[in-house]
Structures are given as structure tokens and as C-alpha cells.
Amino acid sequence: MLRAAEWDHWYGQLEVAFGGVPEAPQERELWEALTERERSIGVWDGDVCVGTAGAFSFRLSVPGGALVPVAGVTMVGVVPTHRRRGILTSMMRRQLDDVFARGEPLAVLTASEPGIYGRFGYGIATRQLRARIDTDRVRLSVPDGTDDVALRLVAPQDASAACEAVYERLVPLRPGMLARRPGWERLPVLDPPGGRDGGSPLTCVLAERDGEVAGFALYSVKPDWEPAGPQGTVRLRHLGALDPVTYAALWRFLCGIDLTSTLQVGNRPVDDPWQHLVSDLRRCNLREQDGLHARLVDLPAALEARTYQVPVDVVLEVDDAFCPWNTGRWRLSGDTKGAACSRTDDAADLALSVRELGAAYLGGVSLASLAGAGLVRELRRGALAEASPAFGSAVAPWLPHGF
Numbered sequence: 001m002l003r004a005a006e007w008d009h010w011y012g013q014l015e016v017a018f019g020g021v022p023e024a025p026q027e028r029e030l031w032e033a034l035t036e037r038e039r040s041i042g043v044w045d046g047d048v049c050v051g052t053a054g055a056f057s058f059r060l061s062v063p064g065g066a067l068v069p070v071a072g073v074t075m076v077g078v079v080p081t082h083r084r085r086g087i088l089t090s091m092m093r094r095q096l097d098d099v100f101a102r103g104e105p106l107a108v109l110t111a112s113e114p115g116i117y118g119r120f121g122y123g124i125a126t127r128q129l130r131a132r133i134d135t136d137r138v139r140l141s142v143p144d145g146t147d148d149v150a151l152r153l154v155a156p157q158d159a160s161a162a163c164e165a166v167y168e169r170l171v172p173l174r175p176g177m178l179a180r181r182p183g184w185e186r187l188p189v190l191d192p193p194g195g196r197d198g199g200s201p202l203t204c205v206l207a208e209r210d211g212e213v214a215g216f217a218l219y220s221v222k223p224d225w226e227p228a229g230p231q232g233t234v235r236l237r238h239l240g241a242l243d244p245v246t247y248a249a250l251w252r253f254l255c256g257i258d259l260t261s262t263l264q265v266g267n268r269p270v271d272d273p274w275q276h277l278v279s280d281l282r283r284c285n286l287r288e289q290d291g292l293h294a295r296l297v298d299l300p301a302a303l304e305a306r307t308y309q310v311p312v313d314v315v316l317e318v319d320d321a322f323c324p325w326n327t328g329r330w331r332l333s334g335d336t337k338g339a340a341c342s343r344t345d346d347a348a349d350l351a352l353s354v355r356e357l358g359a360a361y362l363g364g365v366s367l368a369s370l371a372g373a374g375l376v377r378e379l380r381r382g383a384l385a386e387a388s389p390a391f392g393s394a395v396a397p398w399l400p401h402g403f
């Protein structure tokens with residue numbers, strides 16, 4: 001338990017671990033308000049904090065649409081004078097024991113570097129799509145009805161409630177999304193002037209159909225004037241839409257803002273539908289990177305919390321060196337309605353580590369692909385072909401924002 005009076009020093013030491021650039025006061029104030037001090041770990045050398053780690057009590061959408069309690073691991077840092085002597089390892093030990101004791105089936109995080117957390121049993125469960133769309137050259141074909149969508153600009157603070165209502169409806173439709181906790185609605189509209197890098201303040205466009213808000217986009221514009229003419233960039237921060245025509249209207253708007261020639265997209269689902277509307281995908285300069293890392297902490301509870309696309313009945317031989325209570329043989333039986341998972345002495349069908357199970361958990365990474373890398377071993381012929389589609393998801397899992 002971190003005391004309120006310790007937070008400032010504790011967080012300052014986290015900033016030191018991240019290179020020492022202080023955050024803007026608005027940002028710091030928000031993270032202080034969101035910190036769950038009873039879940040915050042500090043490692044102290046005398047009266048100096050040398051290691052920090054925290055967790056948020058989130059609910060995560062999983063295949064099937066359930067919202068599962070998870071620990072959102074955050075604010076991990078070790079100051080440079082104390083690195084590589086096991087402080088992170090000791091914090092991860094303490095934290096995962098706490099998560100298990102609290103009954104949260106999973107822990108999730110976004111990593112500063114993807115190589116850090118695999119050793120603690122985290123697998124890369126979602127990816128995120130980046131793009132730089134050359135809007136001077138790329139044309140968008142939109143579905144019939146797009147012209148019926150009305151767009152209006154609203155100050156982000158004033159639009160927040162409407163955006164949040166749209167977001168809330170989207171959460172159960174895609175695995176990997178986090179239900180909002182009170183206070184977290186401030187994060188999408190956080191906009192400290194020092195973080196704008198020459199761009200405009202954050203802007204919100206609301207999309208309405210028949211007078212009802214059906215979508216929104218939060219973005220800023222960075223102007224740029226070349227001798228040959230304007231070359232501004234639209235930077236998309238967040239977009240949500242409840243139907244295809246609202247979605248298309250928002251993308252058409254973002255691609256068509258005067259005096260701009262680039263739409264920069266930082267974090268979208270890998271299967272984001274705009275990719276099927278554009279005339280030239282090459283000029284969208286797509287890139288993918290890891291998003292949410294997931295760790296099964298209570299293995300049977302986690303596997304029972306999601307559903308399976310096709311009926312599956314499989315025995316998994318799981319290795320979990322860091323949380324040995326998960327090690328062993330588990331029978332998983334499930335379908336689109338639910339699942340049961342319990343220990344068994346029956347012969348195993350597939351062998352894998354808890355890290356691979358974390359990677360496959362949200363349906364974005366197939367067991368077959370992991371098997372191709374030698375990370376899942378098929379012990380009964382045909383088991384992979386049965387289990388791999390069952391673990392899939394119709395839409396790619398995606399984490400819309402960091403934490």
C-alpha cells in the first residue's frame with residue numbers, strides 16, 4: 001500500500017526510470033487520481049524509492065463478449081542505479097501473487113519494450129495497426145447512405161459523454177477492450193499543450209444519424225506549408241462508430257480536411273474496415289506492432305470466462321514456471337455458449353506454455369501459427385485442427401488505449 005504522501009516521490013522515480021522527462025501537470029494530476037494506491041508496489045533503498053509497479057482493476061472484453069476482471073499492470077520502473085539486480089522480478093512475483101489472491105483470472109499490460117515480460121508468462125495477445133495515409137492520392141469508396149450522416153465539431157470536453165456512450169456499446173463487440181472505470185473518461189480527451197508537437201488542440205467531430213450520435217473521432221491537425229503548397233497532417237487519436245455508414249462518413253471526413261495531405265493513424269485494429277474502402281493500400285504505409293500482452297493467472301477461470309467459436313474438447317499440457325499453480329494437465333470443453341476447464345489425468349492433446357496460451361487467449365494469434373514456430377506441440381494428431389479455430393475470434397482483438 002502506497003501512502004498518499006509517498007505518491008509524488010514514487011511517481012517521480014518512475015519518471016526517472018523512463019528517462020527523467022517530467023510529465024505535464026495535467027497528465028500527472030490525472031495519473032495520480034487514477035492510481036490505485038492499495039495495488040501500488042514500491043521497492044525502497046533507505047528512503048529512496050528505486051522500483052515501482054502498479055495495477056488497475058479493469059474489466060476486459062473477451063471472445064463471447066463477457067467482461068472479465070483483470071489486473072492492468074502499469075507504472076513499472078527501476079531507477080538506472082539499481083537495474084539488473086532482480087528488482088523487476090521481485091515486483092512481478094509479488095504482483096502476480098496478489099492478482100491470484102484477488103481472484104482476477106488475468107493480468108494484462110502494454111510494454112515499453114516487448115522483450116521484457118515473456119519471462120513472466122505474458123504473451124502478445126493483440127496487435128495494433130499504424131498507418132500514414134497519403135490522402136492526396138488515396139480515394140475512399142463509401143457505402144450508400146454515407147451522405148445521410150451529419151457531422152459537427154464539438155469541443156472534446158463537451159462531447160465526452162456522447163463519445164463515452166458510443167465507446168461503451170463497442171466494448172463487448174471486440175475482445176481486448178477495457179470497460180471504463182470512473183475517471184478514465186478523462187484519458188481520451190487529455191490534451192496538455194506541451195504534448196501537441198506543433199499540432200492543434202484536440203478536436204472532436206460527432207457523427208449523427210436521425211439526430212442520434214452514432215460515432216465520433218478525436219483528432220488534431222498539424223499544419224505544414226511547403227513551397228508547393230499546404231502539406232498538413234491529420235492525427236487521429238480515437239474513432240468509434242456504431243454502423244458502417246457512420247464509420248465511412250468519419251473516415252471520409254478525416255481524409256478530406258482542407259490543407260492536409262496525410263492522415264496519421266497511430267492505433268487501430270489490424271482488421272479495421274477502412275482498409276477495404278481505400279483505392280490504394282500501398283500508399284497507406286501500414287505497420288503493425290504489439291499491443292496488449294496477456295497473462296493467465298488463474299488458468300481455469302480465464303479459459304472458462306470466454307467462449308469458443310466451434311465446439312472444442314481438448315487436454316492441454318501447460319508449463320508455467322513463474323506461477324506453478326497453473327502447471328499441469330487441463331481438460332477444456334467449450335463452445336459458443338460457455339466452457340468448463342478442470343484438472344485431468346487424461347493423455348494430453350497439445351503441449352504449450354502459459355505464455356502461448358496468453359497470446360492465443362483473445363483470438364488474435366492462432367494456436368496453429370504458434371505450433372508452426374514450435375511453441376505449441378501437437379501430441380494427438382488432429383488436435384491442433386480442432387482447437388485452433390475454436391480459440392479464434394471473428395474480429396481481431398484490439399486495445400484502444402494504453403494505461
Ligand SMILES: CC(=O)SCCNC(=O)CCNC(=O)[C@H](O)C(C)(C)COP(=O)(O)OP(=O)(O)OC[C@H]1O[C@@H](n2cnc3c(N)ncnc32)[C@H](O)[C@@H]1OP(=O)(O)O
Nearest residue numbers: 017074075076077078083084085086087088089109112115
Ligand atoms: C507495464 C509497464 O509499465 S512497461 C514499462 C517498463 N519500464 C521501463 O521500460 C522503464 C525503463 N526500464 C526499467 O525501468 C527497467 O530496466 C526494467 C523495469 C525494464 C527492468 O528492471 P530490472 O530490475 O533491471 O529487471 P530484473 O533485474 O528483474 O531483470 C529480470 C530479467 O529481465 C531481463 N530484462 C530486464 N529488462 C529488460 C529489457 N528492457 N529487455 C529485455 N530483457 C530485460 C533481465 O536481463 C533479466 O533477465 P535474466 O532473468 O535472464 O537475467
